[in-house]
Amino acid sequence: MRVYSKLLKLMVTVWDYLPYILEGVWWTLGLVAGGLALGFIIGLPLSIAQVYGHRILKAIVEVYAWFFRSVPLLVLLFLFYWGVFPALGYKLDPLTCSILVLGFRSGGYQSQIFRGAIQSVGEGQYIAARTLGMSKLQGIFHIILPQALRIAFPGWVNEYAIILKDSAICFVLGVMEVLTRTRYVVMATLEPLLPYFIAGGLFIVLTYGGTKLVNMVYEKTKIPGLIGRM
């Protein structure tokens, strides 16, 4: 009976804090959307440069991708928040800095997702486009990318799931995302079990729901007859 009433009390307390934690979902989604979008903006041109660019350009992209894929996210966050941005004269707020770092890093990963996809379209179609008189860019935009982006879709969905889970680390800078808020609740209630369970549950819902949603878009853009290949 004593245990039961304690549990009940705990649930009531945490229930009070639930809206506070849930509000963190918006921040988490902001981190993810910002990071993914920036990563796309960086990663796609990098992948094109890596496949079609000059030798020097290729080397630069490789170094970029190698750096951001080799250094732990935690180190990157500290490096940019305390080191790089202040050194450049910028004092960024934690959210902006986190989005930028997530984006830089995701750009490295996404460049490799898109590079593989571009290469799997095959050189033949690109050459065919050029023989029609298309310029390099016309060939890439009208022929290669529409196919490469579809091929990259599963890898890209995976990147969503990864960046979503990685975004929790941004609590170290005090971004008001799910984990940061959960920790505050734990500190206030001195009850770790239920709040962390809730945080974990929220990430499961976001991962599952997000991948489901994106996969629905993927199904809609499939090319007839090419289903097996991708």
Place this chain on the structure above:
Amino acid sequence: MPDDIVLRVEELYKSYGNITVLKGVSFEVRRGETKIICGPSGSGKSTLLRCLNLITRPDKGRIWLEGEEITNRNVNINKVRQKIGFVFQEFNLFNHLTALRNVSIGLEVVKKMKKEEARRIALQMLRKVGLEEHAYKYPAELSGGQKQRVAIARALAMNPAIIFYDEPTSALDPQLIGEVLEVMKALAREKVTGIVVTHEMGFAQSVGDEMLFMYDGKIIERGPPREVIRNPKCEQAKRFFQRIHELYAREER
């Protein structure tokens, strides 16, 4: 230069590393002519075609297309390629586009034609290769022979001065070769200028105006196809046609 010469090639050289693939190739193609190129694999046929539309840059030598020297560095390469149709062994259709869009996209993107106009021409071209009813299928839904006919329609739609065919039937199952050759024959009879790299000797003899036999990066024999095939003068050509003959004899048995 006489007006009816569409393509003139002068002393073309190309090496990859220390392997010389083309060792001074020269010839001319007149308007309406169908030129056949054959020779053993590795003799430089495909490299020659790729050099002719500058997909690969030749190291030395000059090429004129309709009187304009296209090996000149100041020439707009994309403009030049619009005038040269290219049909590949592996078709290289655009997999994300329907047959119709495969044919019309060059007109839209390169020739900046209006969508309806490009569509109209594309349908006309598909009709010409007998594929009008497959216009809305995707490449993966077509047979090899149909794919290659779409590829020919795609090249034709640009209204090129000349069409290059790089072993257009080599990747096809035997029963699909006929339909592609029929289309090519019809075009040759309509006096669409073309260079055809092929081992189809029947095709060569029925519509070829001249045959160039390549060996080790050079044209070592040339003449009317019938003549070259039945009565080759050089040893290499004799051996080559003998082997082709044996191969076909075996298939017929």
